[in-house]
Amino acid sequence: xxLTNRVFRVAIYIAVDILAVGIAMGVPVLAILLGFPVGWxxxxxxxxxxxxxxxxxxxxxxxxxxxxxxxxxxTALVWVPTLQRLAxxxxxxxxxxxPMILYTPLPSFxxxxxxxxxxxxxxQVLATVFGCVARCALLPPRAEELPVA
Numbered sequence: 001x002x003l004t005n006r007v008f009r010v011a012i013y014i015a016v017d018i019l020a021v022g023i024a025m026g027v028p029v030l031a032i033l034l035g036f037p038v039g040w041x042x043x044x045x046x047x048x049x050x051x052x053x054x055x056x057x058x059x060x061x062x063x064x065x066x067x068x069x070x071x072x073x074x075t076a077l078v079w080v081p082t083l084q085r086l087a088x089x090x091x092x093x094x095x096x097x098x099p100m101i102l103y104t105p106l107p108s109f110x111x112x113x114x115x116x117x118x119x120x121x122x123x124q125v126l127a128t129v130f131g132c133v134a135r136c137a138l139l140p141p142r143a144e145e146l147p148v149a
Contacts, residue, residue: 009045013038017070026078028120031071035124038067039131049141064128068121079116085109 020030039060042048046059085091086109094105098112 013067014070017067018074021071021074021078026075026116028071028075028116028124031074032120032123032127035064035067035127036131036134039064039128039133040135042128042132043135043141048136052136060129060132061125064125064132067128068124071124072117072121075117075120079113083113 017031017034020034021028024030042060042063046056046063048056048059052060082096085093085096086106093109094100096105096109098109100108101115102108102111
């Protein structure tokens with residue numbers, strides 16, 4: 001029963017993350033914002049009680065990294081195939097539709113791909129950890145709810 005509950009939670013998260021990236025047309029801004037509510041729910045899912053010990057912090061970080069790996073996989077599936085434009089001599093990178101964040105087409109294109117595939121999942125880790133820490137600071141887990149060993 002516990003395994004099926006965990007599999008159900010993971011499946012729900014993957015579906016919501018795909019929806020978040022899809023709604024934003026491949027830009028994972030909603031997936032980054034999804035990190036905060038996921039982090040808010042982490043103390044409940046991880047059953048954290050009492051003072052946060054180093055083992056609790058490792059579990060929080062591990063869960064945040066696992067959630068961002070899902071987003072990394074989705075964004076890699078969406079954006080990495082566009083790197084084929086770099087090998088196409090007739091390809092017009094300037095008209096691809098990405099913002100010219102570095103003022104010229106080629107560096108902007110490469111910077112955009114790095115931003116989407118690498119930096120965005122890292123920002124999701126930060127949002128998830130922040131959501132979890134905010135929850136533990138505002139609503140600290142009660143030590144009296146600890147199961148008796």
